[in-house]
Amino acid sequence: MNTDPNTQNDFPVDWEEDHYVSRREFFKFLTLAGGGLAVGTVGISTLANRPKSELRFQPALIASIKDLKPGESLSFGFPRENDMCILIRPTESEFFAYKQRCTHLSCPVEWRPDQGRLYCPCHNGAFAIKTGKVLQGPPPRPLPKIMIERRGDEIWAVGIREGEEA
Amino acid sequence: MKRTLQLRRQQKSVVVVGLILFGLVLFILQLWLFVTTLEEAIAGHHRASWATTAASILLVGVDYWMLRGIYRLDRSA
């Protein structure tokens, strides 16, 4: 505290007082910071819950049905030639297609007919064949699904749907 | 009379320190909720996010309620 009467008029600031934060101010700061965090949490939840995007592309022929026997799979590029995807025919009448890049560290996933699921050999990740949902291992997200259409004897890719949580 | 007043002040100060410590714990909890929501969102899961959001809003409410309490204490000092 400045007690020198000669300088007190010129420098009236009391440093100790100046650095003193009242408990009220401190609590106000805590509440405001908490409010900021709550607003951030609301924003993130809103973004995370927005509808899953569906991207439509120029339809591309993947294969003819007779090229793929039940229990088999084949790789194809969609929407560009080097975006690897996988088409699977687990049973006579079912067809599923997914991006082939694992959502963990992008290793190519493979179809395991004996286990009825997609498997990533890099870190033992596995995905459900019907939904693309993660069944085991470190992948954080389901596999993006390729939207397919059956046109006569042919299977066409028409778009991509972000992985859905089932 | 004087002694009673002093005791009341001491009690008040204990209450305020308690409130501040509790407020800090709530703040850490909110920080944790925020980070959890962010992690879940990045990972593509969002099942827990509304629950964490509701909890975070509730905690701000408690913070605000305690802030008003401190104002009331100060006024009655």
Ligand code: FES
């Ligand atoms: S890259 Fe597929 S599990 Fe790690």
